[in-house]
Amino acid sequence: MSEMSEEASPPEGIEENSSQITYTSYRDETQLGPIMALIDKELSEPYSIFTYRYFITLWPHLCFMAFHGSECVGTIVCKMGQHRSTFRGYIAMLVVIKPYRGKGIATELVTRCLQVMRDSGCDEVTLEAEVTNKGALALYGNLGFVRAKRLHRYYLNGVDAYRLKLLFPRPQDSASLQSNPQLWQGATHYPAELKEEAEEERSVSFLRELPENSVSFGDVKGLESPAEIVFHLSL
Numbered sequence: 202m203s204e205m206s207e208e209a210s211p212p213e214g215i216e217e218n219s220s221q222i223t224y225t226s227y228r229d230e231t232q233l234g235p236i237m238a239l240i241d242k243e244l245s246e247p248y249s250i251f252t253y254r255y256f257i258t259l260w261p262h263l264c265f266m267a268f269h270g271s272e273c274v275g276t277i278v279c280k281m282g283q284h285r286s287t288f289r290g291y292i293a294m295l296v297v298i299k300p301y302r303g304k305g306i307a308t309e310l311v312t313r314c315l316q317v318m319r320d321s322g323c324d325e326v327t328l329e330a331e332v333t334n335k336g337a338l339a340l341y342g343n344l345g346f347v348r349a350k351r352l353h354r355y356y357l358n359g360v361d362a363y364r365l366k367l368l369f370p371r372p373q374d375s376a377s378l379q380s381n382p383q384l385w386q387g388a389t390h391y392p393a394e395l396k397e398e399a400e401e402e403r404s405v406s407f408l409r410e411l412p413e414n415s416v417s418f419g420d421v422k423g424l425e426s427p428a429e430i431v432f433h434l435s436l
């Protein structure tokens with residue numbers, strides 16, 4: 202997802218009480234217009250009606266809207282499906298309009314989608330965000346996403362993207378890693394085209410298996426991203 206570069210204006214006339222916001226999943230085609238208008242206004246990447254229909258018609262239960270009264274103030278659009286050997290959720294679009302930002306609305310929208318994805322059996326969730334989108338990177342970082350890959354000039358505006366990834370922990374992984382901590386290093390026979398992905402998966406898995414209080418993103422001075430933390434730990 203690629204955001205508009207314009208600065209956010211400060212919230213105006215919105216009370217701090219976030220209980221005024223209600224959340225619903227996508228209901229019918231009458232909601233398509235408001236969703237498209239909101240996303241087209243806030244994201245720089247242009248999407249056609251076919252793209253919206255693809256996501257929302259096939260995965261209506263992975264599209265949520267946030268309302269203040271009758272006004273739609275935020276939305277999220279996702280999908281899920283098989284990707285190689287994993288069942289993967291994908292967050293395609295996420296937007297909260299400027300006056301309503303900083304109130305936890307995006308966090309709530311993402312959390313609802315993650316819940317559906319997890320309950321549906323997803324192993325992992327991915328998305329792309331501009332490397333310059335500090336807000337989105339912080340938001341997803343707080344939710345446990347890590348930077349898996351940098352994609353050169355990914356967006357039409359020429360900006361690079363980070364592919365962010367969240368792995369849902371699987372009970373059998375924790376058990377295996379406890380009995381054999383070297384296990385994650387064992388796979389060396391991946392075909393070349395899968396090697397990068399495999400490296401990525403192992404790094405991310407390793408990072409997520411660390412005890413909660415050992416190293417956290419914010420604790421390590423001079424390291425900019427979780428990917429760098431993985432690099433240092435792997436030496």
Ligand SMILES: CC(C)(COP(=O)(O)OP(=O)(O)OC[C@H]1O[C@@H](n2cnc3c(N)ncnc32)[C@H](O)[C@@H]1OP(=O)(O)O)[C@@H](O)C(=O)NCCC(=O)NCCS
Pocket residue numbers: 202203204205243244295296297298301302303304305306307308309329330331334335336337339340341343
């Ligand atoms: C990114 C966006 C969806 C965040 O929506 P939001 O409702 O304001 O997000 P939340 O209130 O849930 O923020 C949760 C956390 O994210 C981080 N965050 C969000 N916006 C931030 C910003 N502008 N700068 C730094 N951190 C930010 C903070 O850590 C925040 O937690 P805190 O308020 O406790 O500090 C919103 O700014 C937006 O629509 N931007 C334009 C579209 C876009 O960039 N979409 C994402 C594309 S990947």
